[in-house]
Amino acid sequence: MSASHQFCTFHVGGLFLGVDVLHVQEVMRQRELATVPLAPATVEGLLNLRGQIVTAIDLRRRLGCPARAADEVPMFMIVRTDDGFTALLVDAVGDVLEVDPESFEPAPDTLPAATRALISGVHKLPGRLLHVLDAAQAATLPAHAA
Numbered sequence: 001m002s003a004s005h006q007f008c009t010f011h012v013g014g015l016f017l018g019v020d021v022l023h024v025q026e027v028m029r030q031r032e033l034a035t036v037p038l039a040p041a042t043v044e045g046l047l048n049l050r051g052q053i054v055t056a057i058d059l060r061r062r063l064g065c066p067a068r069a070a071d072e073v074p075m076f077m078i079v080r081t082d083d084g085f086t087a088l089l090v091d092a093v094g095d096v097l098e099v100d101p102e103s104f105e106p107a108p109d110t111l112p113a114a115t116r117a118l119i120s121g122v123h124k125l126p127g128r129l130l131h132v133l134d135a136a137q138a139a140t141l142p143a144h145a146a
Contacts, residue, residue: 005101007123007130009094010077013065015115016128017090018097023135025078025085027093040141047087049078055141056087062138064114079135086139099123099130107131 007018008027033045033056044056056076060068068074074089100123107119108129115131118138123130 004098006096006098007132008077008096009130010075010090011092011094012059012063012090015063015065015131016094017119017131017133018123019077019079019133019135021096023079023081025080028076028078030073030076030089043141044089047076049085049087052085054078054085054087055139056089057139057141058089059138060089060091062114063118064112079139081136081139083136083139086135088135088138097125097130099125104132 006021008021008024009016009018011017031047033047035045036043042057042061044058047054047056058074060066068091072091074091075093076087077090077093078085078087103123103125104121105124106121107116108122111119118134120132120134122132
């Protein structure tokens with residue numbers, strides 16, 4: 001069974017997503033963020049994570065989903081990439097799922113372009129699709145059009 005993959009699952013704007021558990025540092029409830037003037041719209045702010053400054057990216061905006069309601073409190077999923085840590089704001093965190101690599105398929109063409117650019121593919125699970133988020137791509141800030 002060493003060929004299986006484990007994903008930390010979460011929900012964003014109606015999508016069921018997963019990130020390889022090896023990229024997830026921790027999950028936490030929302031904390032106070034410092035605002036960043038003139039930052040791209042996807043940047044929610046900066047988080048002080050035990051003395052390390054981490055960029056917080058709203059995955060709803062990054063994936064092109066509708067805005068979160070004012071009474072909905074996001075969770076922070078801290079992910080590691082080659083460039084360091086990034087906090088991804090997600091709607092809700094799920095379980096860790098172990099999936100068979102045989103269930104992996106390319107991202108469907110029916111996904112909006114903004115979403116498809118961040119999804120490396122999907123795993124077909126009973127009754128639903130697990131969209132595999134490319135953590136490094138999601139943490140990359142889009143070019144700022146000023």
